[in-house]
Amino acid sequence: MPPCQTIEPSESNLMTTAIDLSPISGPSSWRGDELATATDWIYHLSDAERAELETVGRRFVTDNPDLRTVTAADYPLPACAGLNAECAHQLDAGRGFVLVRGLRTEEYGDALAGAIFYLMGLHLGVPMKQNELGDVLDHVIATSNKTLDDPTALPSRVRDRLPFHSDSSDVVALMCLRAAQAGGSSSLVSGTTIYNEVLRRRPDLAHLLFEPWHWDWYKQDHDAPAKTYTSPICSYVDGIFSTYAGSSMITSAQDYPEVPRLTEDQIEVLRLYDEITQEPGLALDMDFQPGDVQWLLNYAALHSRTGYVDFPEPERRRHLLRLWLKRDVGRPLVSGFGKNVVQARGEEREETVKDGGRFRIAEAVVPNFEWGN
Template sequence: MVSPVPDDSPSVWTRGDFPDESVWSFELSATARQSLIDYGRGGPSADLSRRIGAQVARWAELLNGGPGFVRVRNFPADELTEQEIAHAYLGLGSLLGTPVGQDRDGNVVTHIRDERIPAGPTVRKYRTNLAQDFHSDGSDLVGLLCLHPAKAGGQSRIVSAHAVYNEMLRRDPHLLDVMYSPMPWSRNGEQGPGEQPYFELAPITDIGGIPRIFFIAWYIRDSQQHSSAPRLTDEQLAVLALVENIANDPLFHIEMEFQRGDVQWLNNTTVLHSREAYLDDDEPSLRRHLLRVWLTADTPLANELLRGGIPTPRAG
């Protein structure tokens, strides 16, 4: 039995619902910028919360009970050192949730850039300049701070996971049911000692009566490289393709350009995001560079297996 469709939820939207960016794009005020500068240079967290908490509360409303995304412009990247930027960015994120680890080393800030290493099954795509189809990350919320855009390409696209859900229900209710059953996911080299190289999880889990969607199609397809993983059925492969087909329809998604100092915040359970392939400058200092944080929200949004990020492996 498919769960009720959130037809009236603000998390259901298509491109036509946003004729301009004013609903989801915000400029940091001079006061907010100075607050982040002060905090990045060692100021107390209480001051940061007091000075910009009201602005952040508005973003949280849109992330948790609205369309599920915002873009915040004018982060003071030009005013801070690299270490101060990361500190201020974590401070800003901590007003929305608790930062969690994004890899086996427990890093809470990840550098998103092309490391110019050969692509492979254990190389996560954010370390390359390759396109990433629509997916979600392993946390309640995800933030991306742009330190430098690409020379060409690299556009961010976002789509309402619940609009995709509704369209799947309209086109093929049976395939939507398939999303509620466990599928194998490759750990892509992030497993701890003694762990299987894959795990099993249904891409849709109802939490509080709301479908929460976790989707990374290439992780599911990559599971087939492990002989011990269950084989994907024709229906499972078909539903992965259906999600990608709907999400990539220009009528459903919107594009979000990144400039230096832009921060994109997304609700991972109601929004899927993608990235176009990109071309970098030959000069290293001019290459595309983003900082990513994963956050656990005060109110659980994602499946409990996911919302804590990637745990650091215990010693075996």
């Protein structure tokens, strides 16, 4: 076992309590090769749950509420109480993710599929805006043939394999409307397991993960109000461990001269962190089927996807819907953790959104093909 070190609180590292650098255990510490042989991370909808989601989803489409103001109380889902409880448990105290399977999205049309997805999200948290247009329902779909080598490319709008990273919310959710012709698997890796491996191999560098890093905001959203923001990679408060990672965003922030240069130790711990995420057996790969819904706590696991090939017909291209949720369950985090400047809907957002936001379900499920081009 690596030696137990202590980080004392200081203004520079944003810590509020001393931290003992010891291995973290619990259900969020898992390996993909172990989960790949199990199926208990997949929740299969019952007939009653699916029927309720379809019925209430159709009412949602007919009512056509404003996505920025509609609430879970407006659309109760009593038959889905067990579904919601299991998803909440896995997010808050379990592995940090769950895959829900059984929706017949190929029969619904995109508006009904999107309505069901949005309803499920309302019962697990508060949807957040995902860009400066104010969109609360966004898309993962290739809108151009750009690659990540292009500094103007948006990761959600290209076909490249993505590096492991965290999104800017408590929970990120994906619904598969259409799968790729080949590739495009969703990959998850435990942030706890990565940290434990860094600590085991380089206990002298592990403390750096708890110090603030500069992140590229522009690369994630070209309309962002600033080029960068700061956050630690790891948080450990009151016995709760959390992760916020994505080394490509840290590396690209170095393109801005006002950002401090990374030290040799910082470069080394980032390199090690990335190497560990790529080691065989660590990640769990999911081949999305149409109708699959993945719920993921950003603080528990990192996500990525494999590169993919689209069908030649534009209407058959790989298309996922994405939600970012604010889920306030009192999770303790160090100050300034994650992209904390992103606001939940309803918090002074009307004045900040630009023209072009889509706030009704029928329009929200149609991708903005100019975004990311």
